[in-house]
Amino acid sequence: MHDIKKLLKKYVAGKCTPEEQRLIEQWYLQESDASKADTSGLPFERLEKNIWQKVQQQTAAPAKRVAMHRYTLLRIAALLLLIAGAGTLMWMRRPVRENWQEVFAPKTQSLQLVLDDGTRVWLNAGGGMRYPAHFTGADRKIELLSGEMCLDVKQDPAHPFMVKSGQINIRVLGTVFNVRNYPQRNFLQVTVQQGKVAVPLAGKEVVLLPDEQVTVHTGSAAFSKAQVDGTAINGWTTGKFLFNNERLDVIALSLENRYGIQISFADSSLAAYRITAGIETTDSLSDVLDMLCLANKLSCTADGQHIIFRKQIH
Known part of the structure; x- marks a missing residue:
């Protein structure tokens, strides 16, 4: 193709003529079957991960593989090749990692x-x-x-x-x-x-x-x-969070993942605040927040799924 980058830009934007679209897809299929492409080290792996995470958040279903239409995968691959500044699809010729x-x-x-x-x-x-x-x-x-x-x-x-x-x-x-x-x-x-x-x-x-x-x-x-x-670090594997002089921002990550919430700090210095605490994974979010605040002179407010920690004002 004379100018693959320009044509891919049109393809991703949905501005190809029917003939241009047919040529790109025909060429793509001739180059390599999508299932055999080695994706190691390419940026669209991370995009696929992000897409999967969004799907999980919407469906709340157990982790499983998402099967995408070949047309959609090609658009994603084309877009990321453009972002990476690639001029060709030679990555398809790299060794296969099928397993x-x-x-x-x-x-x-x-x-x-x-x-x-x-x-x-x-x-x-x-x-x-x-x-x-x-x-x-x-x-x-x-x-x-x-x-x-x-x-x-x-x-x-x-x-x-x-x-x-x-x-x-x-x-x-x-x-x-x-x-x-x-x-x-x-x-x-x-x-x-x-x-x-x-x-x-x-x-x-x-x-x-x-x-x-x-x-x-x-x-x-x-x-x-x-x-x-x-x-203690691995306590979560047995149903317990055991924090021993742990930073509050690290604890916040554990709570975000456990309860599906977002945590922020009214004062950025709170991120480095050190806390020792034990939490059962069966504890309710309200009980956990009450315990953390009472034991560490903190306060928190909730706006839906967004929790904001503050220093306790006397």
Whole structure:
């Protein structure tokens, strides 16, 4: 095609002539069947994730794969190629990764699954991950797209276990650990409960042992390491939120995912407010808010599903 970018712009905008539309779709089908395209590393993966999350919010149904009409998928792919500044669809010729799957936990409900090697995964409410149906290479690799997960990794020294999240690749040495990736809070956190993991940061490998945690501030090379209660961090997998000197904005994320609400702070300094508390996942939202406010000299107001925390005024 003489000017693929210009034609794709028209296609996405719905301004193609019938003949132009026919030519694009015919060419697309000749290039590659949509189901065989390798999507690894391309921006439309994240768009598909966002679309899936919106569908889940509207239907409140358990996580499942969405089958989209080929025409819709092509429009999405074309749009994102334009955003990325791509001039062709040569990505379709990359090697196929047919066995990778994505799963997203619905709001207010966590998921449990067992991977092909026997590794157990708990995906917290609102989180998303990508994993292979079968591990076939030298390494066992999965990816946390967003949210929080806890893993109990099956030991297999011959096949190292790797977890990718954002720009971080975590090397696991047979362990129980937690990964949090919340782009909206600009941080990624790894906490070890048992065993050890290695995280490459700032040009060196940071090794974490039980009850150690590293927090990475995304968008910069800054990170911090701390001693924590690794068991408490993973309390949500057994129906309890155990916060030990935890930041209020991190607690807010857990509450947002558990109760399907939005939390903000009237004073931005409250985000770093440290709180110790224990919450059962069966507790009502009103009980949780009352407990947090009474024990920590806070107040909160609700506007529908929007909760605003404030410093208590005496």
